[in-house]
Amino acid sequence: MIREWNETTINRFLKEKRGQGTGKDYKSWLQVQDIASKGRSTRIFGHTTQRVYHLLSDLQLYYFYLLEFDDNVTDIREQYPLLDFHDMNIQVDDELTTKLFDTKTQVPHIFTVSFLVTRKGINGEPYYQARIIKQSQELEKNATLQRLELQRRYFEKKGIEFGIVTEKEINRQLARNIGWALNSYDIQDYPSLIVNLPHLKREMVQYLTNKDHTFQTIFHRLEREYNLDEGLGLILFKHLIANKEISMNLNKKIYLNNEVENYQVEFTGENGGDVGYAVGN
Incomplete structure (x- = not known):
């Protein structure tokens, strides 16, 4: 101190x-x-x-x-x-x-x-x-x-x-996942995402309906089709979670080589809707 x-x-x-x-x-x-x-x-x-x-x-x-x-x-x-x-x-x-x-x-x-x-x-x-x-x-x-x-x-x-x-009341995995997503809350430093954002959102949501695909497969496909730098698919995904436009099970450790169906991914629309997570009292 x-x-x-x-x-x-x-x-x-x-x-x-x-x-x-x-x-x-x-x-x-x-x-x-x-x-x-x-x-x-x-x-x-x-x-x-x-x-x-x-x-x-x-x-x-x-x-x-x-x-x-x-x-x-x-x-x-x-x-x-x-x-x-x-x-x-x-x-x-x-x-x-x-x-x-x-x-x-x-x-x-x-x-x-x-x-x-x-x-x-x-x-x-x-x-x-x-x-x-x-x-x-x-x-x-x-x-x-x-x-x-x-x-x-x-x-x-x-x-x-x-x-x-105390640590007993804090869901650390949930907190880590939220921090992981919030890291991409603001994407102003990625002009290639900003310029095509409405189209990229729609494509991302469409790809995520393929529940048997892995996250990594979906991100690579988006990057390839829109000629994005590697890693921008993941940043867009995190941005949509951070802004409550996509919800998913954030209580589990996220493995990007896992299939989408393992995480109950849902599109919540612009401005998110009610997808808040409870905080320990």
């Missing part, structure tokens, strides 16, 4: 407007360059908000993919700080009080949740979910549980749903 937590660090973050704003304007409170993480940190572009995200572990990345692919999610704020925590008059006992300040500098801790998610409600009104992403073994540590309890009380007072998500 951050090597030294002090007033200078807090003031710098606030001056940079970290933890503030929504959508494209939000800035993550903690960023990849700040953290000496034991896990793998990732910067990744998010299409929901059109900005770069700072994710501090593979688990956060997997959960982010699930959120990105969920049609009901309208905003995702990562490493979200509870800046007004110390103004909320949350009741704490002596044991929890020790977690409120840095033991060396006595500077108040700024607690963060992995994600503050905005969702569309049934009546169209937005509602919020706070999610902490943790490895299950971390929940065996008393200090971790104490910090989580403080955050639970904060969000309870705010009237926001609070939850902890």
Whole structure:
């Protein structure tokens, strides 16, 4: 984590407007360059908000993919700080009080949740979910549980749903497949696809009706007939999945030399329709 937590660090973050704003304007409170993480940190572009995200572990990345692919999610704020925590008059006992300040500098801790998610409600009104992403073994540590309890009380007072998500609640294969498809969400760098996109879509859908053909066979045929560079058939296929124009069973590992019938591939039309995948709560 951050090597030294002090007033200078807090003031710098606030001056940079970290933890503030929504959508494209939000800035993550903690960023990849700040953290000496034991896990793998990732910067990744998010299409929901059109900005770069700072994710501090593979688990956060997997959960982010699930959120990105969920049609009901309208905003995702990562490493979200509870800046007004110390103004909320949350009741704490002596044991929890020790977690409120840095033991060396006595500077108040700024607690963060992995994600503050905005969702569309049934009546169209937005509602919020706070999610902490943790490895299950971390929940065996008393200090971790104490910090989580403080955050639970904060969000309870705010009237926001609070939850902890571990590797046990995340479908990693589904998340990996979604990430694989989202990599081709934007195909602006492939002009040979853009110029013929309506025709290529129709051909791809037609070829996919041949359930006994392999994906690789279909992609090669499309590339040959339209004189596309090798690999563009796959990029188009991923693009159609990412944009919800094709749905398939994303819970299984995808082997391109397998037959189409193994994956329940369906065409959902322009703008996708309702083919969302459930995210672990």
